[in-house]
Amino acid sequence: MILAIDIGNTNITLGGYNDDKILFIARLATDQRRTADQYAVELYDLVRVSGYSVSDAEGCVIASVVPSVGAALKGAVEKLTGITPIVLGPGVKTGVNIKIDNPAQLGADLAAGAAGALGKYPMPCIIIDMGTATTLSVLDKDGNFLGGAIAAGLGLTLNALTQNTALLSAIPIEAPKNAIGRNTVESMQSGLVLGTAAMIDGMVNRIEAELGATCTVVATGGRAGQIIPHCQKQMVLDENLLLDGLIKIYRKNL
Numbered sequence: 001m002i003l004a005i006d007i008g009n010t011n012i013t014l015g016g017y018n019d020d021k022i023l024f025i026a027r028l029a030t031d032q033r034r035t036a037d038q039y040a041v042e043l044y045d046l047v048r049v050s051g052y053s054v055s056d057a058e059g060c061v062i063a064s065v066v067p068s069v070g071a072a073l074k075g076a077v078e079k080l081t082g083i084t085p086i087v088l089g090p091g092v093k094t095g096v097n098i099k100i101d102n103p104a105q106l107g108a109d110l111a112a113g114a115a116g117a118l119g120k121y122p123m124p125c126i127i128i129d130m131g132t133a134t135t136l137s138v139l140d141k142d143g144n145f146l147g148g149a150i151a152a153g154l155g156l157t158l159n160a161l162t163q164n165t166a167l168l169s170a171i172p173i174e175a176p177k178n179a180i181g182r183n184t185v186e187s188m189q190s191g192l193v194l195g196t197a198a199m200i201d202g203m204v205n206r207i208e209a210e211l212g213a214t215c216t217v218v219a220t221g222g223r224a225g226q227i228i229p230h231c232q233k234q235m236v237l238d239e240n241l242l243l244d245g246l247i248k249i250y251r252k253n254l
Contacts, residue, residue, distance in 0.1 A: 002060065003017075006246065014046060036073075055081070093249070096145050100146070113129055114137055115248045124216070127220070129219075133152060133153050133156070136207070197228075216236070217236065218235065219238070
């Protein structure tokens with residue numbers, strides 16, 4: 001079994017793989033205060049609850065956008081299994097030809113998503129990852145990573161609204177029945193959910209116009225399932241894209 005760990009700003013996603021088959025998916029909260037020992041306990045329990053044992057692990061690959069948590073989880077895996085994980089960063093082969101101004105600046109999550117899309121979807125491709133931030137990554141017809149766009153995610157936007165306005169309070173993040181809200185809650189939901197969907201549609205249109213081609217659009221991330229049903233563009237929902245990409249990267253570095 002190979003462990004793939006994607007560390008985001010809000011959540012950590014753990015996947016267990018046997019070849020290309022996903023054995024289990026588990027999630028826990030990202031907490032920079034936790035030590036390697038604390039994460040070791042959580043990983044041990046999560047794997048066991050999923051019906052497996054950490055002793056089944058033969059390898060591990062980690063992508064992290066939170067360096068301190070990445071280091072803690074690397075230590076946790078080493079303590080539990082004796083395995084030194086592959087941690088995405090400079091010197092790690094991804095199989096992605098990165099053509100941004102400074103390839104070393106590309107986030108590990110974006111590299112993993114691009115690796116997951118290559119060979120799986122027709123190019124050119126736009127990958128939309130909806131988590132703490134909403135990111136759009138662009139791969140050209142040859143699979144080269146050209147760049148993309150970064151916007152605030154739904155949670156960040158809602159927090160900004162509620163923390164910086166006197167009369168707006170926290171609401172459930174779900175779509176209203178109509179774009180025209182009839183009350184404060186519906187109006188905020190319209191702006192959050194339908195507004196994000198409209199932003200994504202608009203950005204996809206702009207990117208396709210710049211490329212001069214129609215793209216395969218793949219959506220992933222914790223908020224994707226809430227948003228893509230309200231987009232006008234046709235999109236593929238791939239919840240495990242980053243973990244699949246991490247497994248591909250792991251194999252390239254054996």
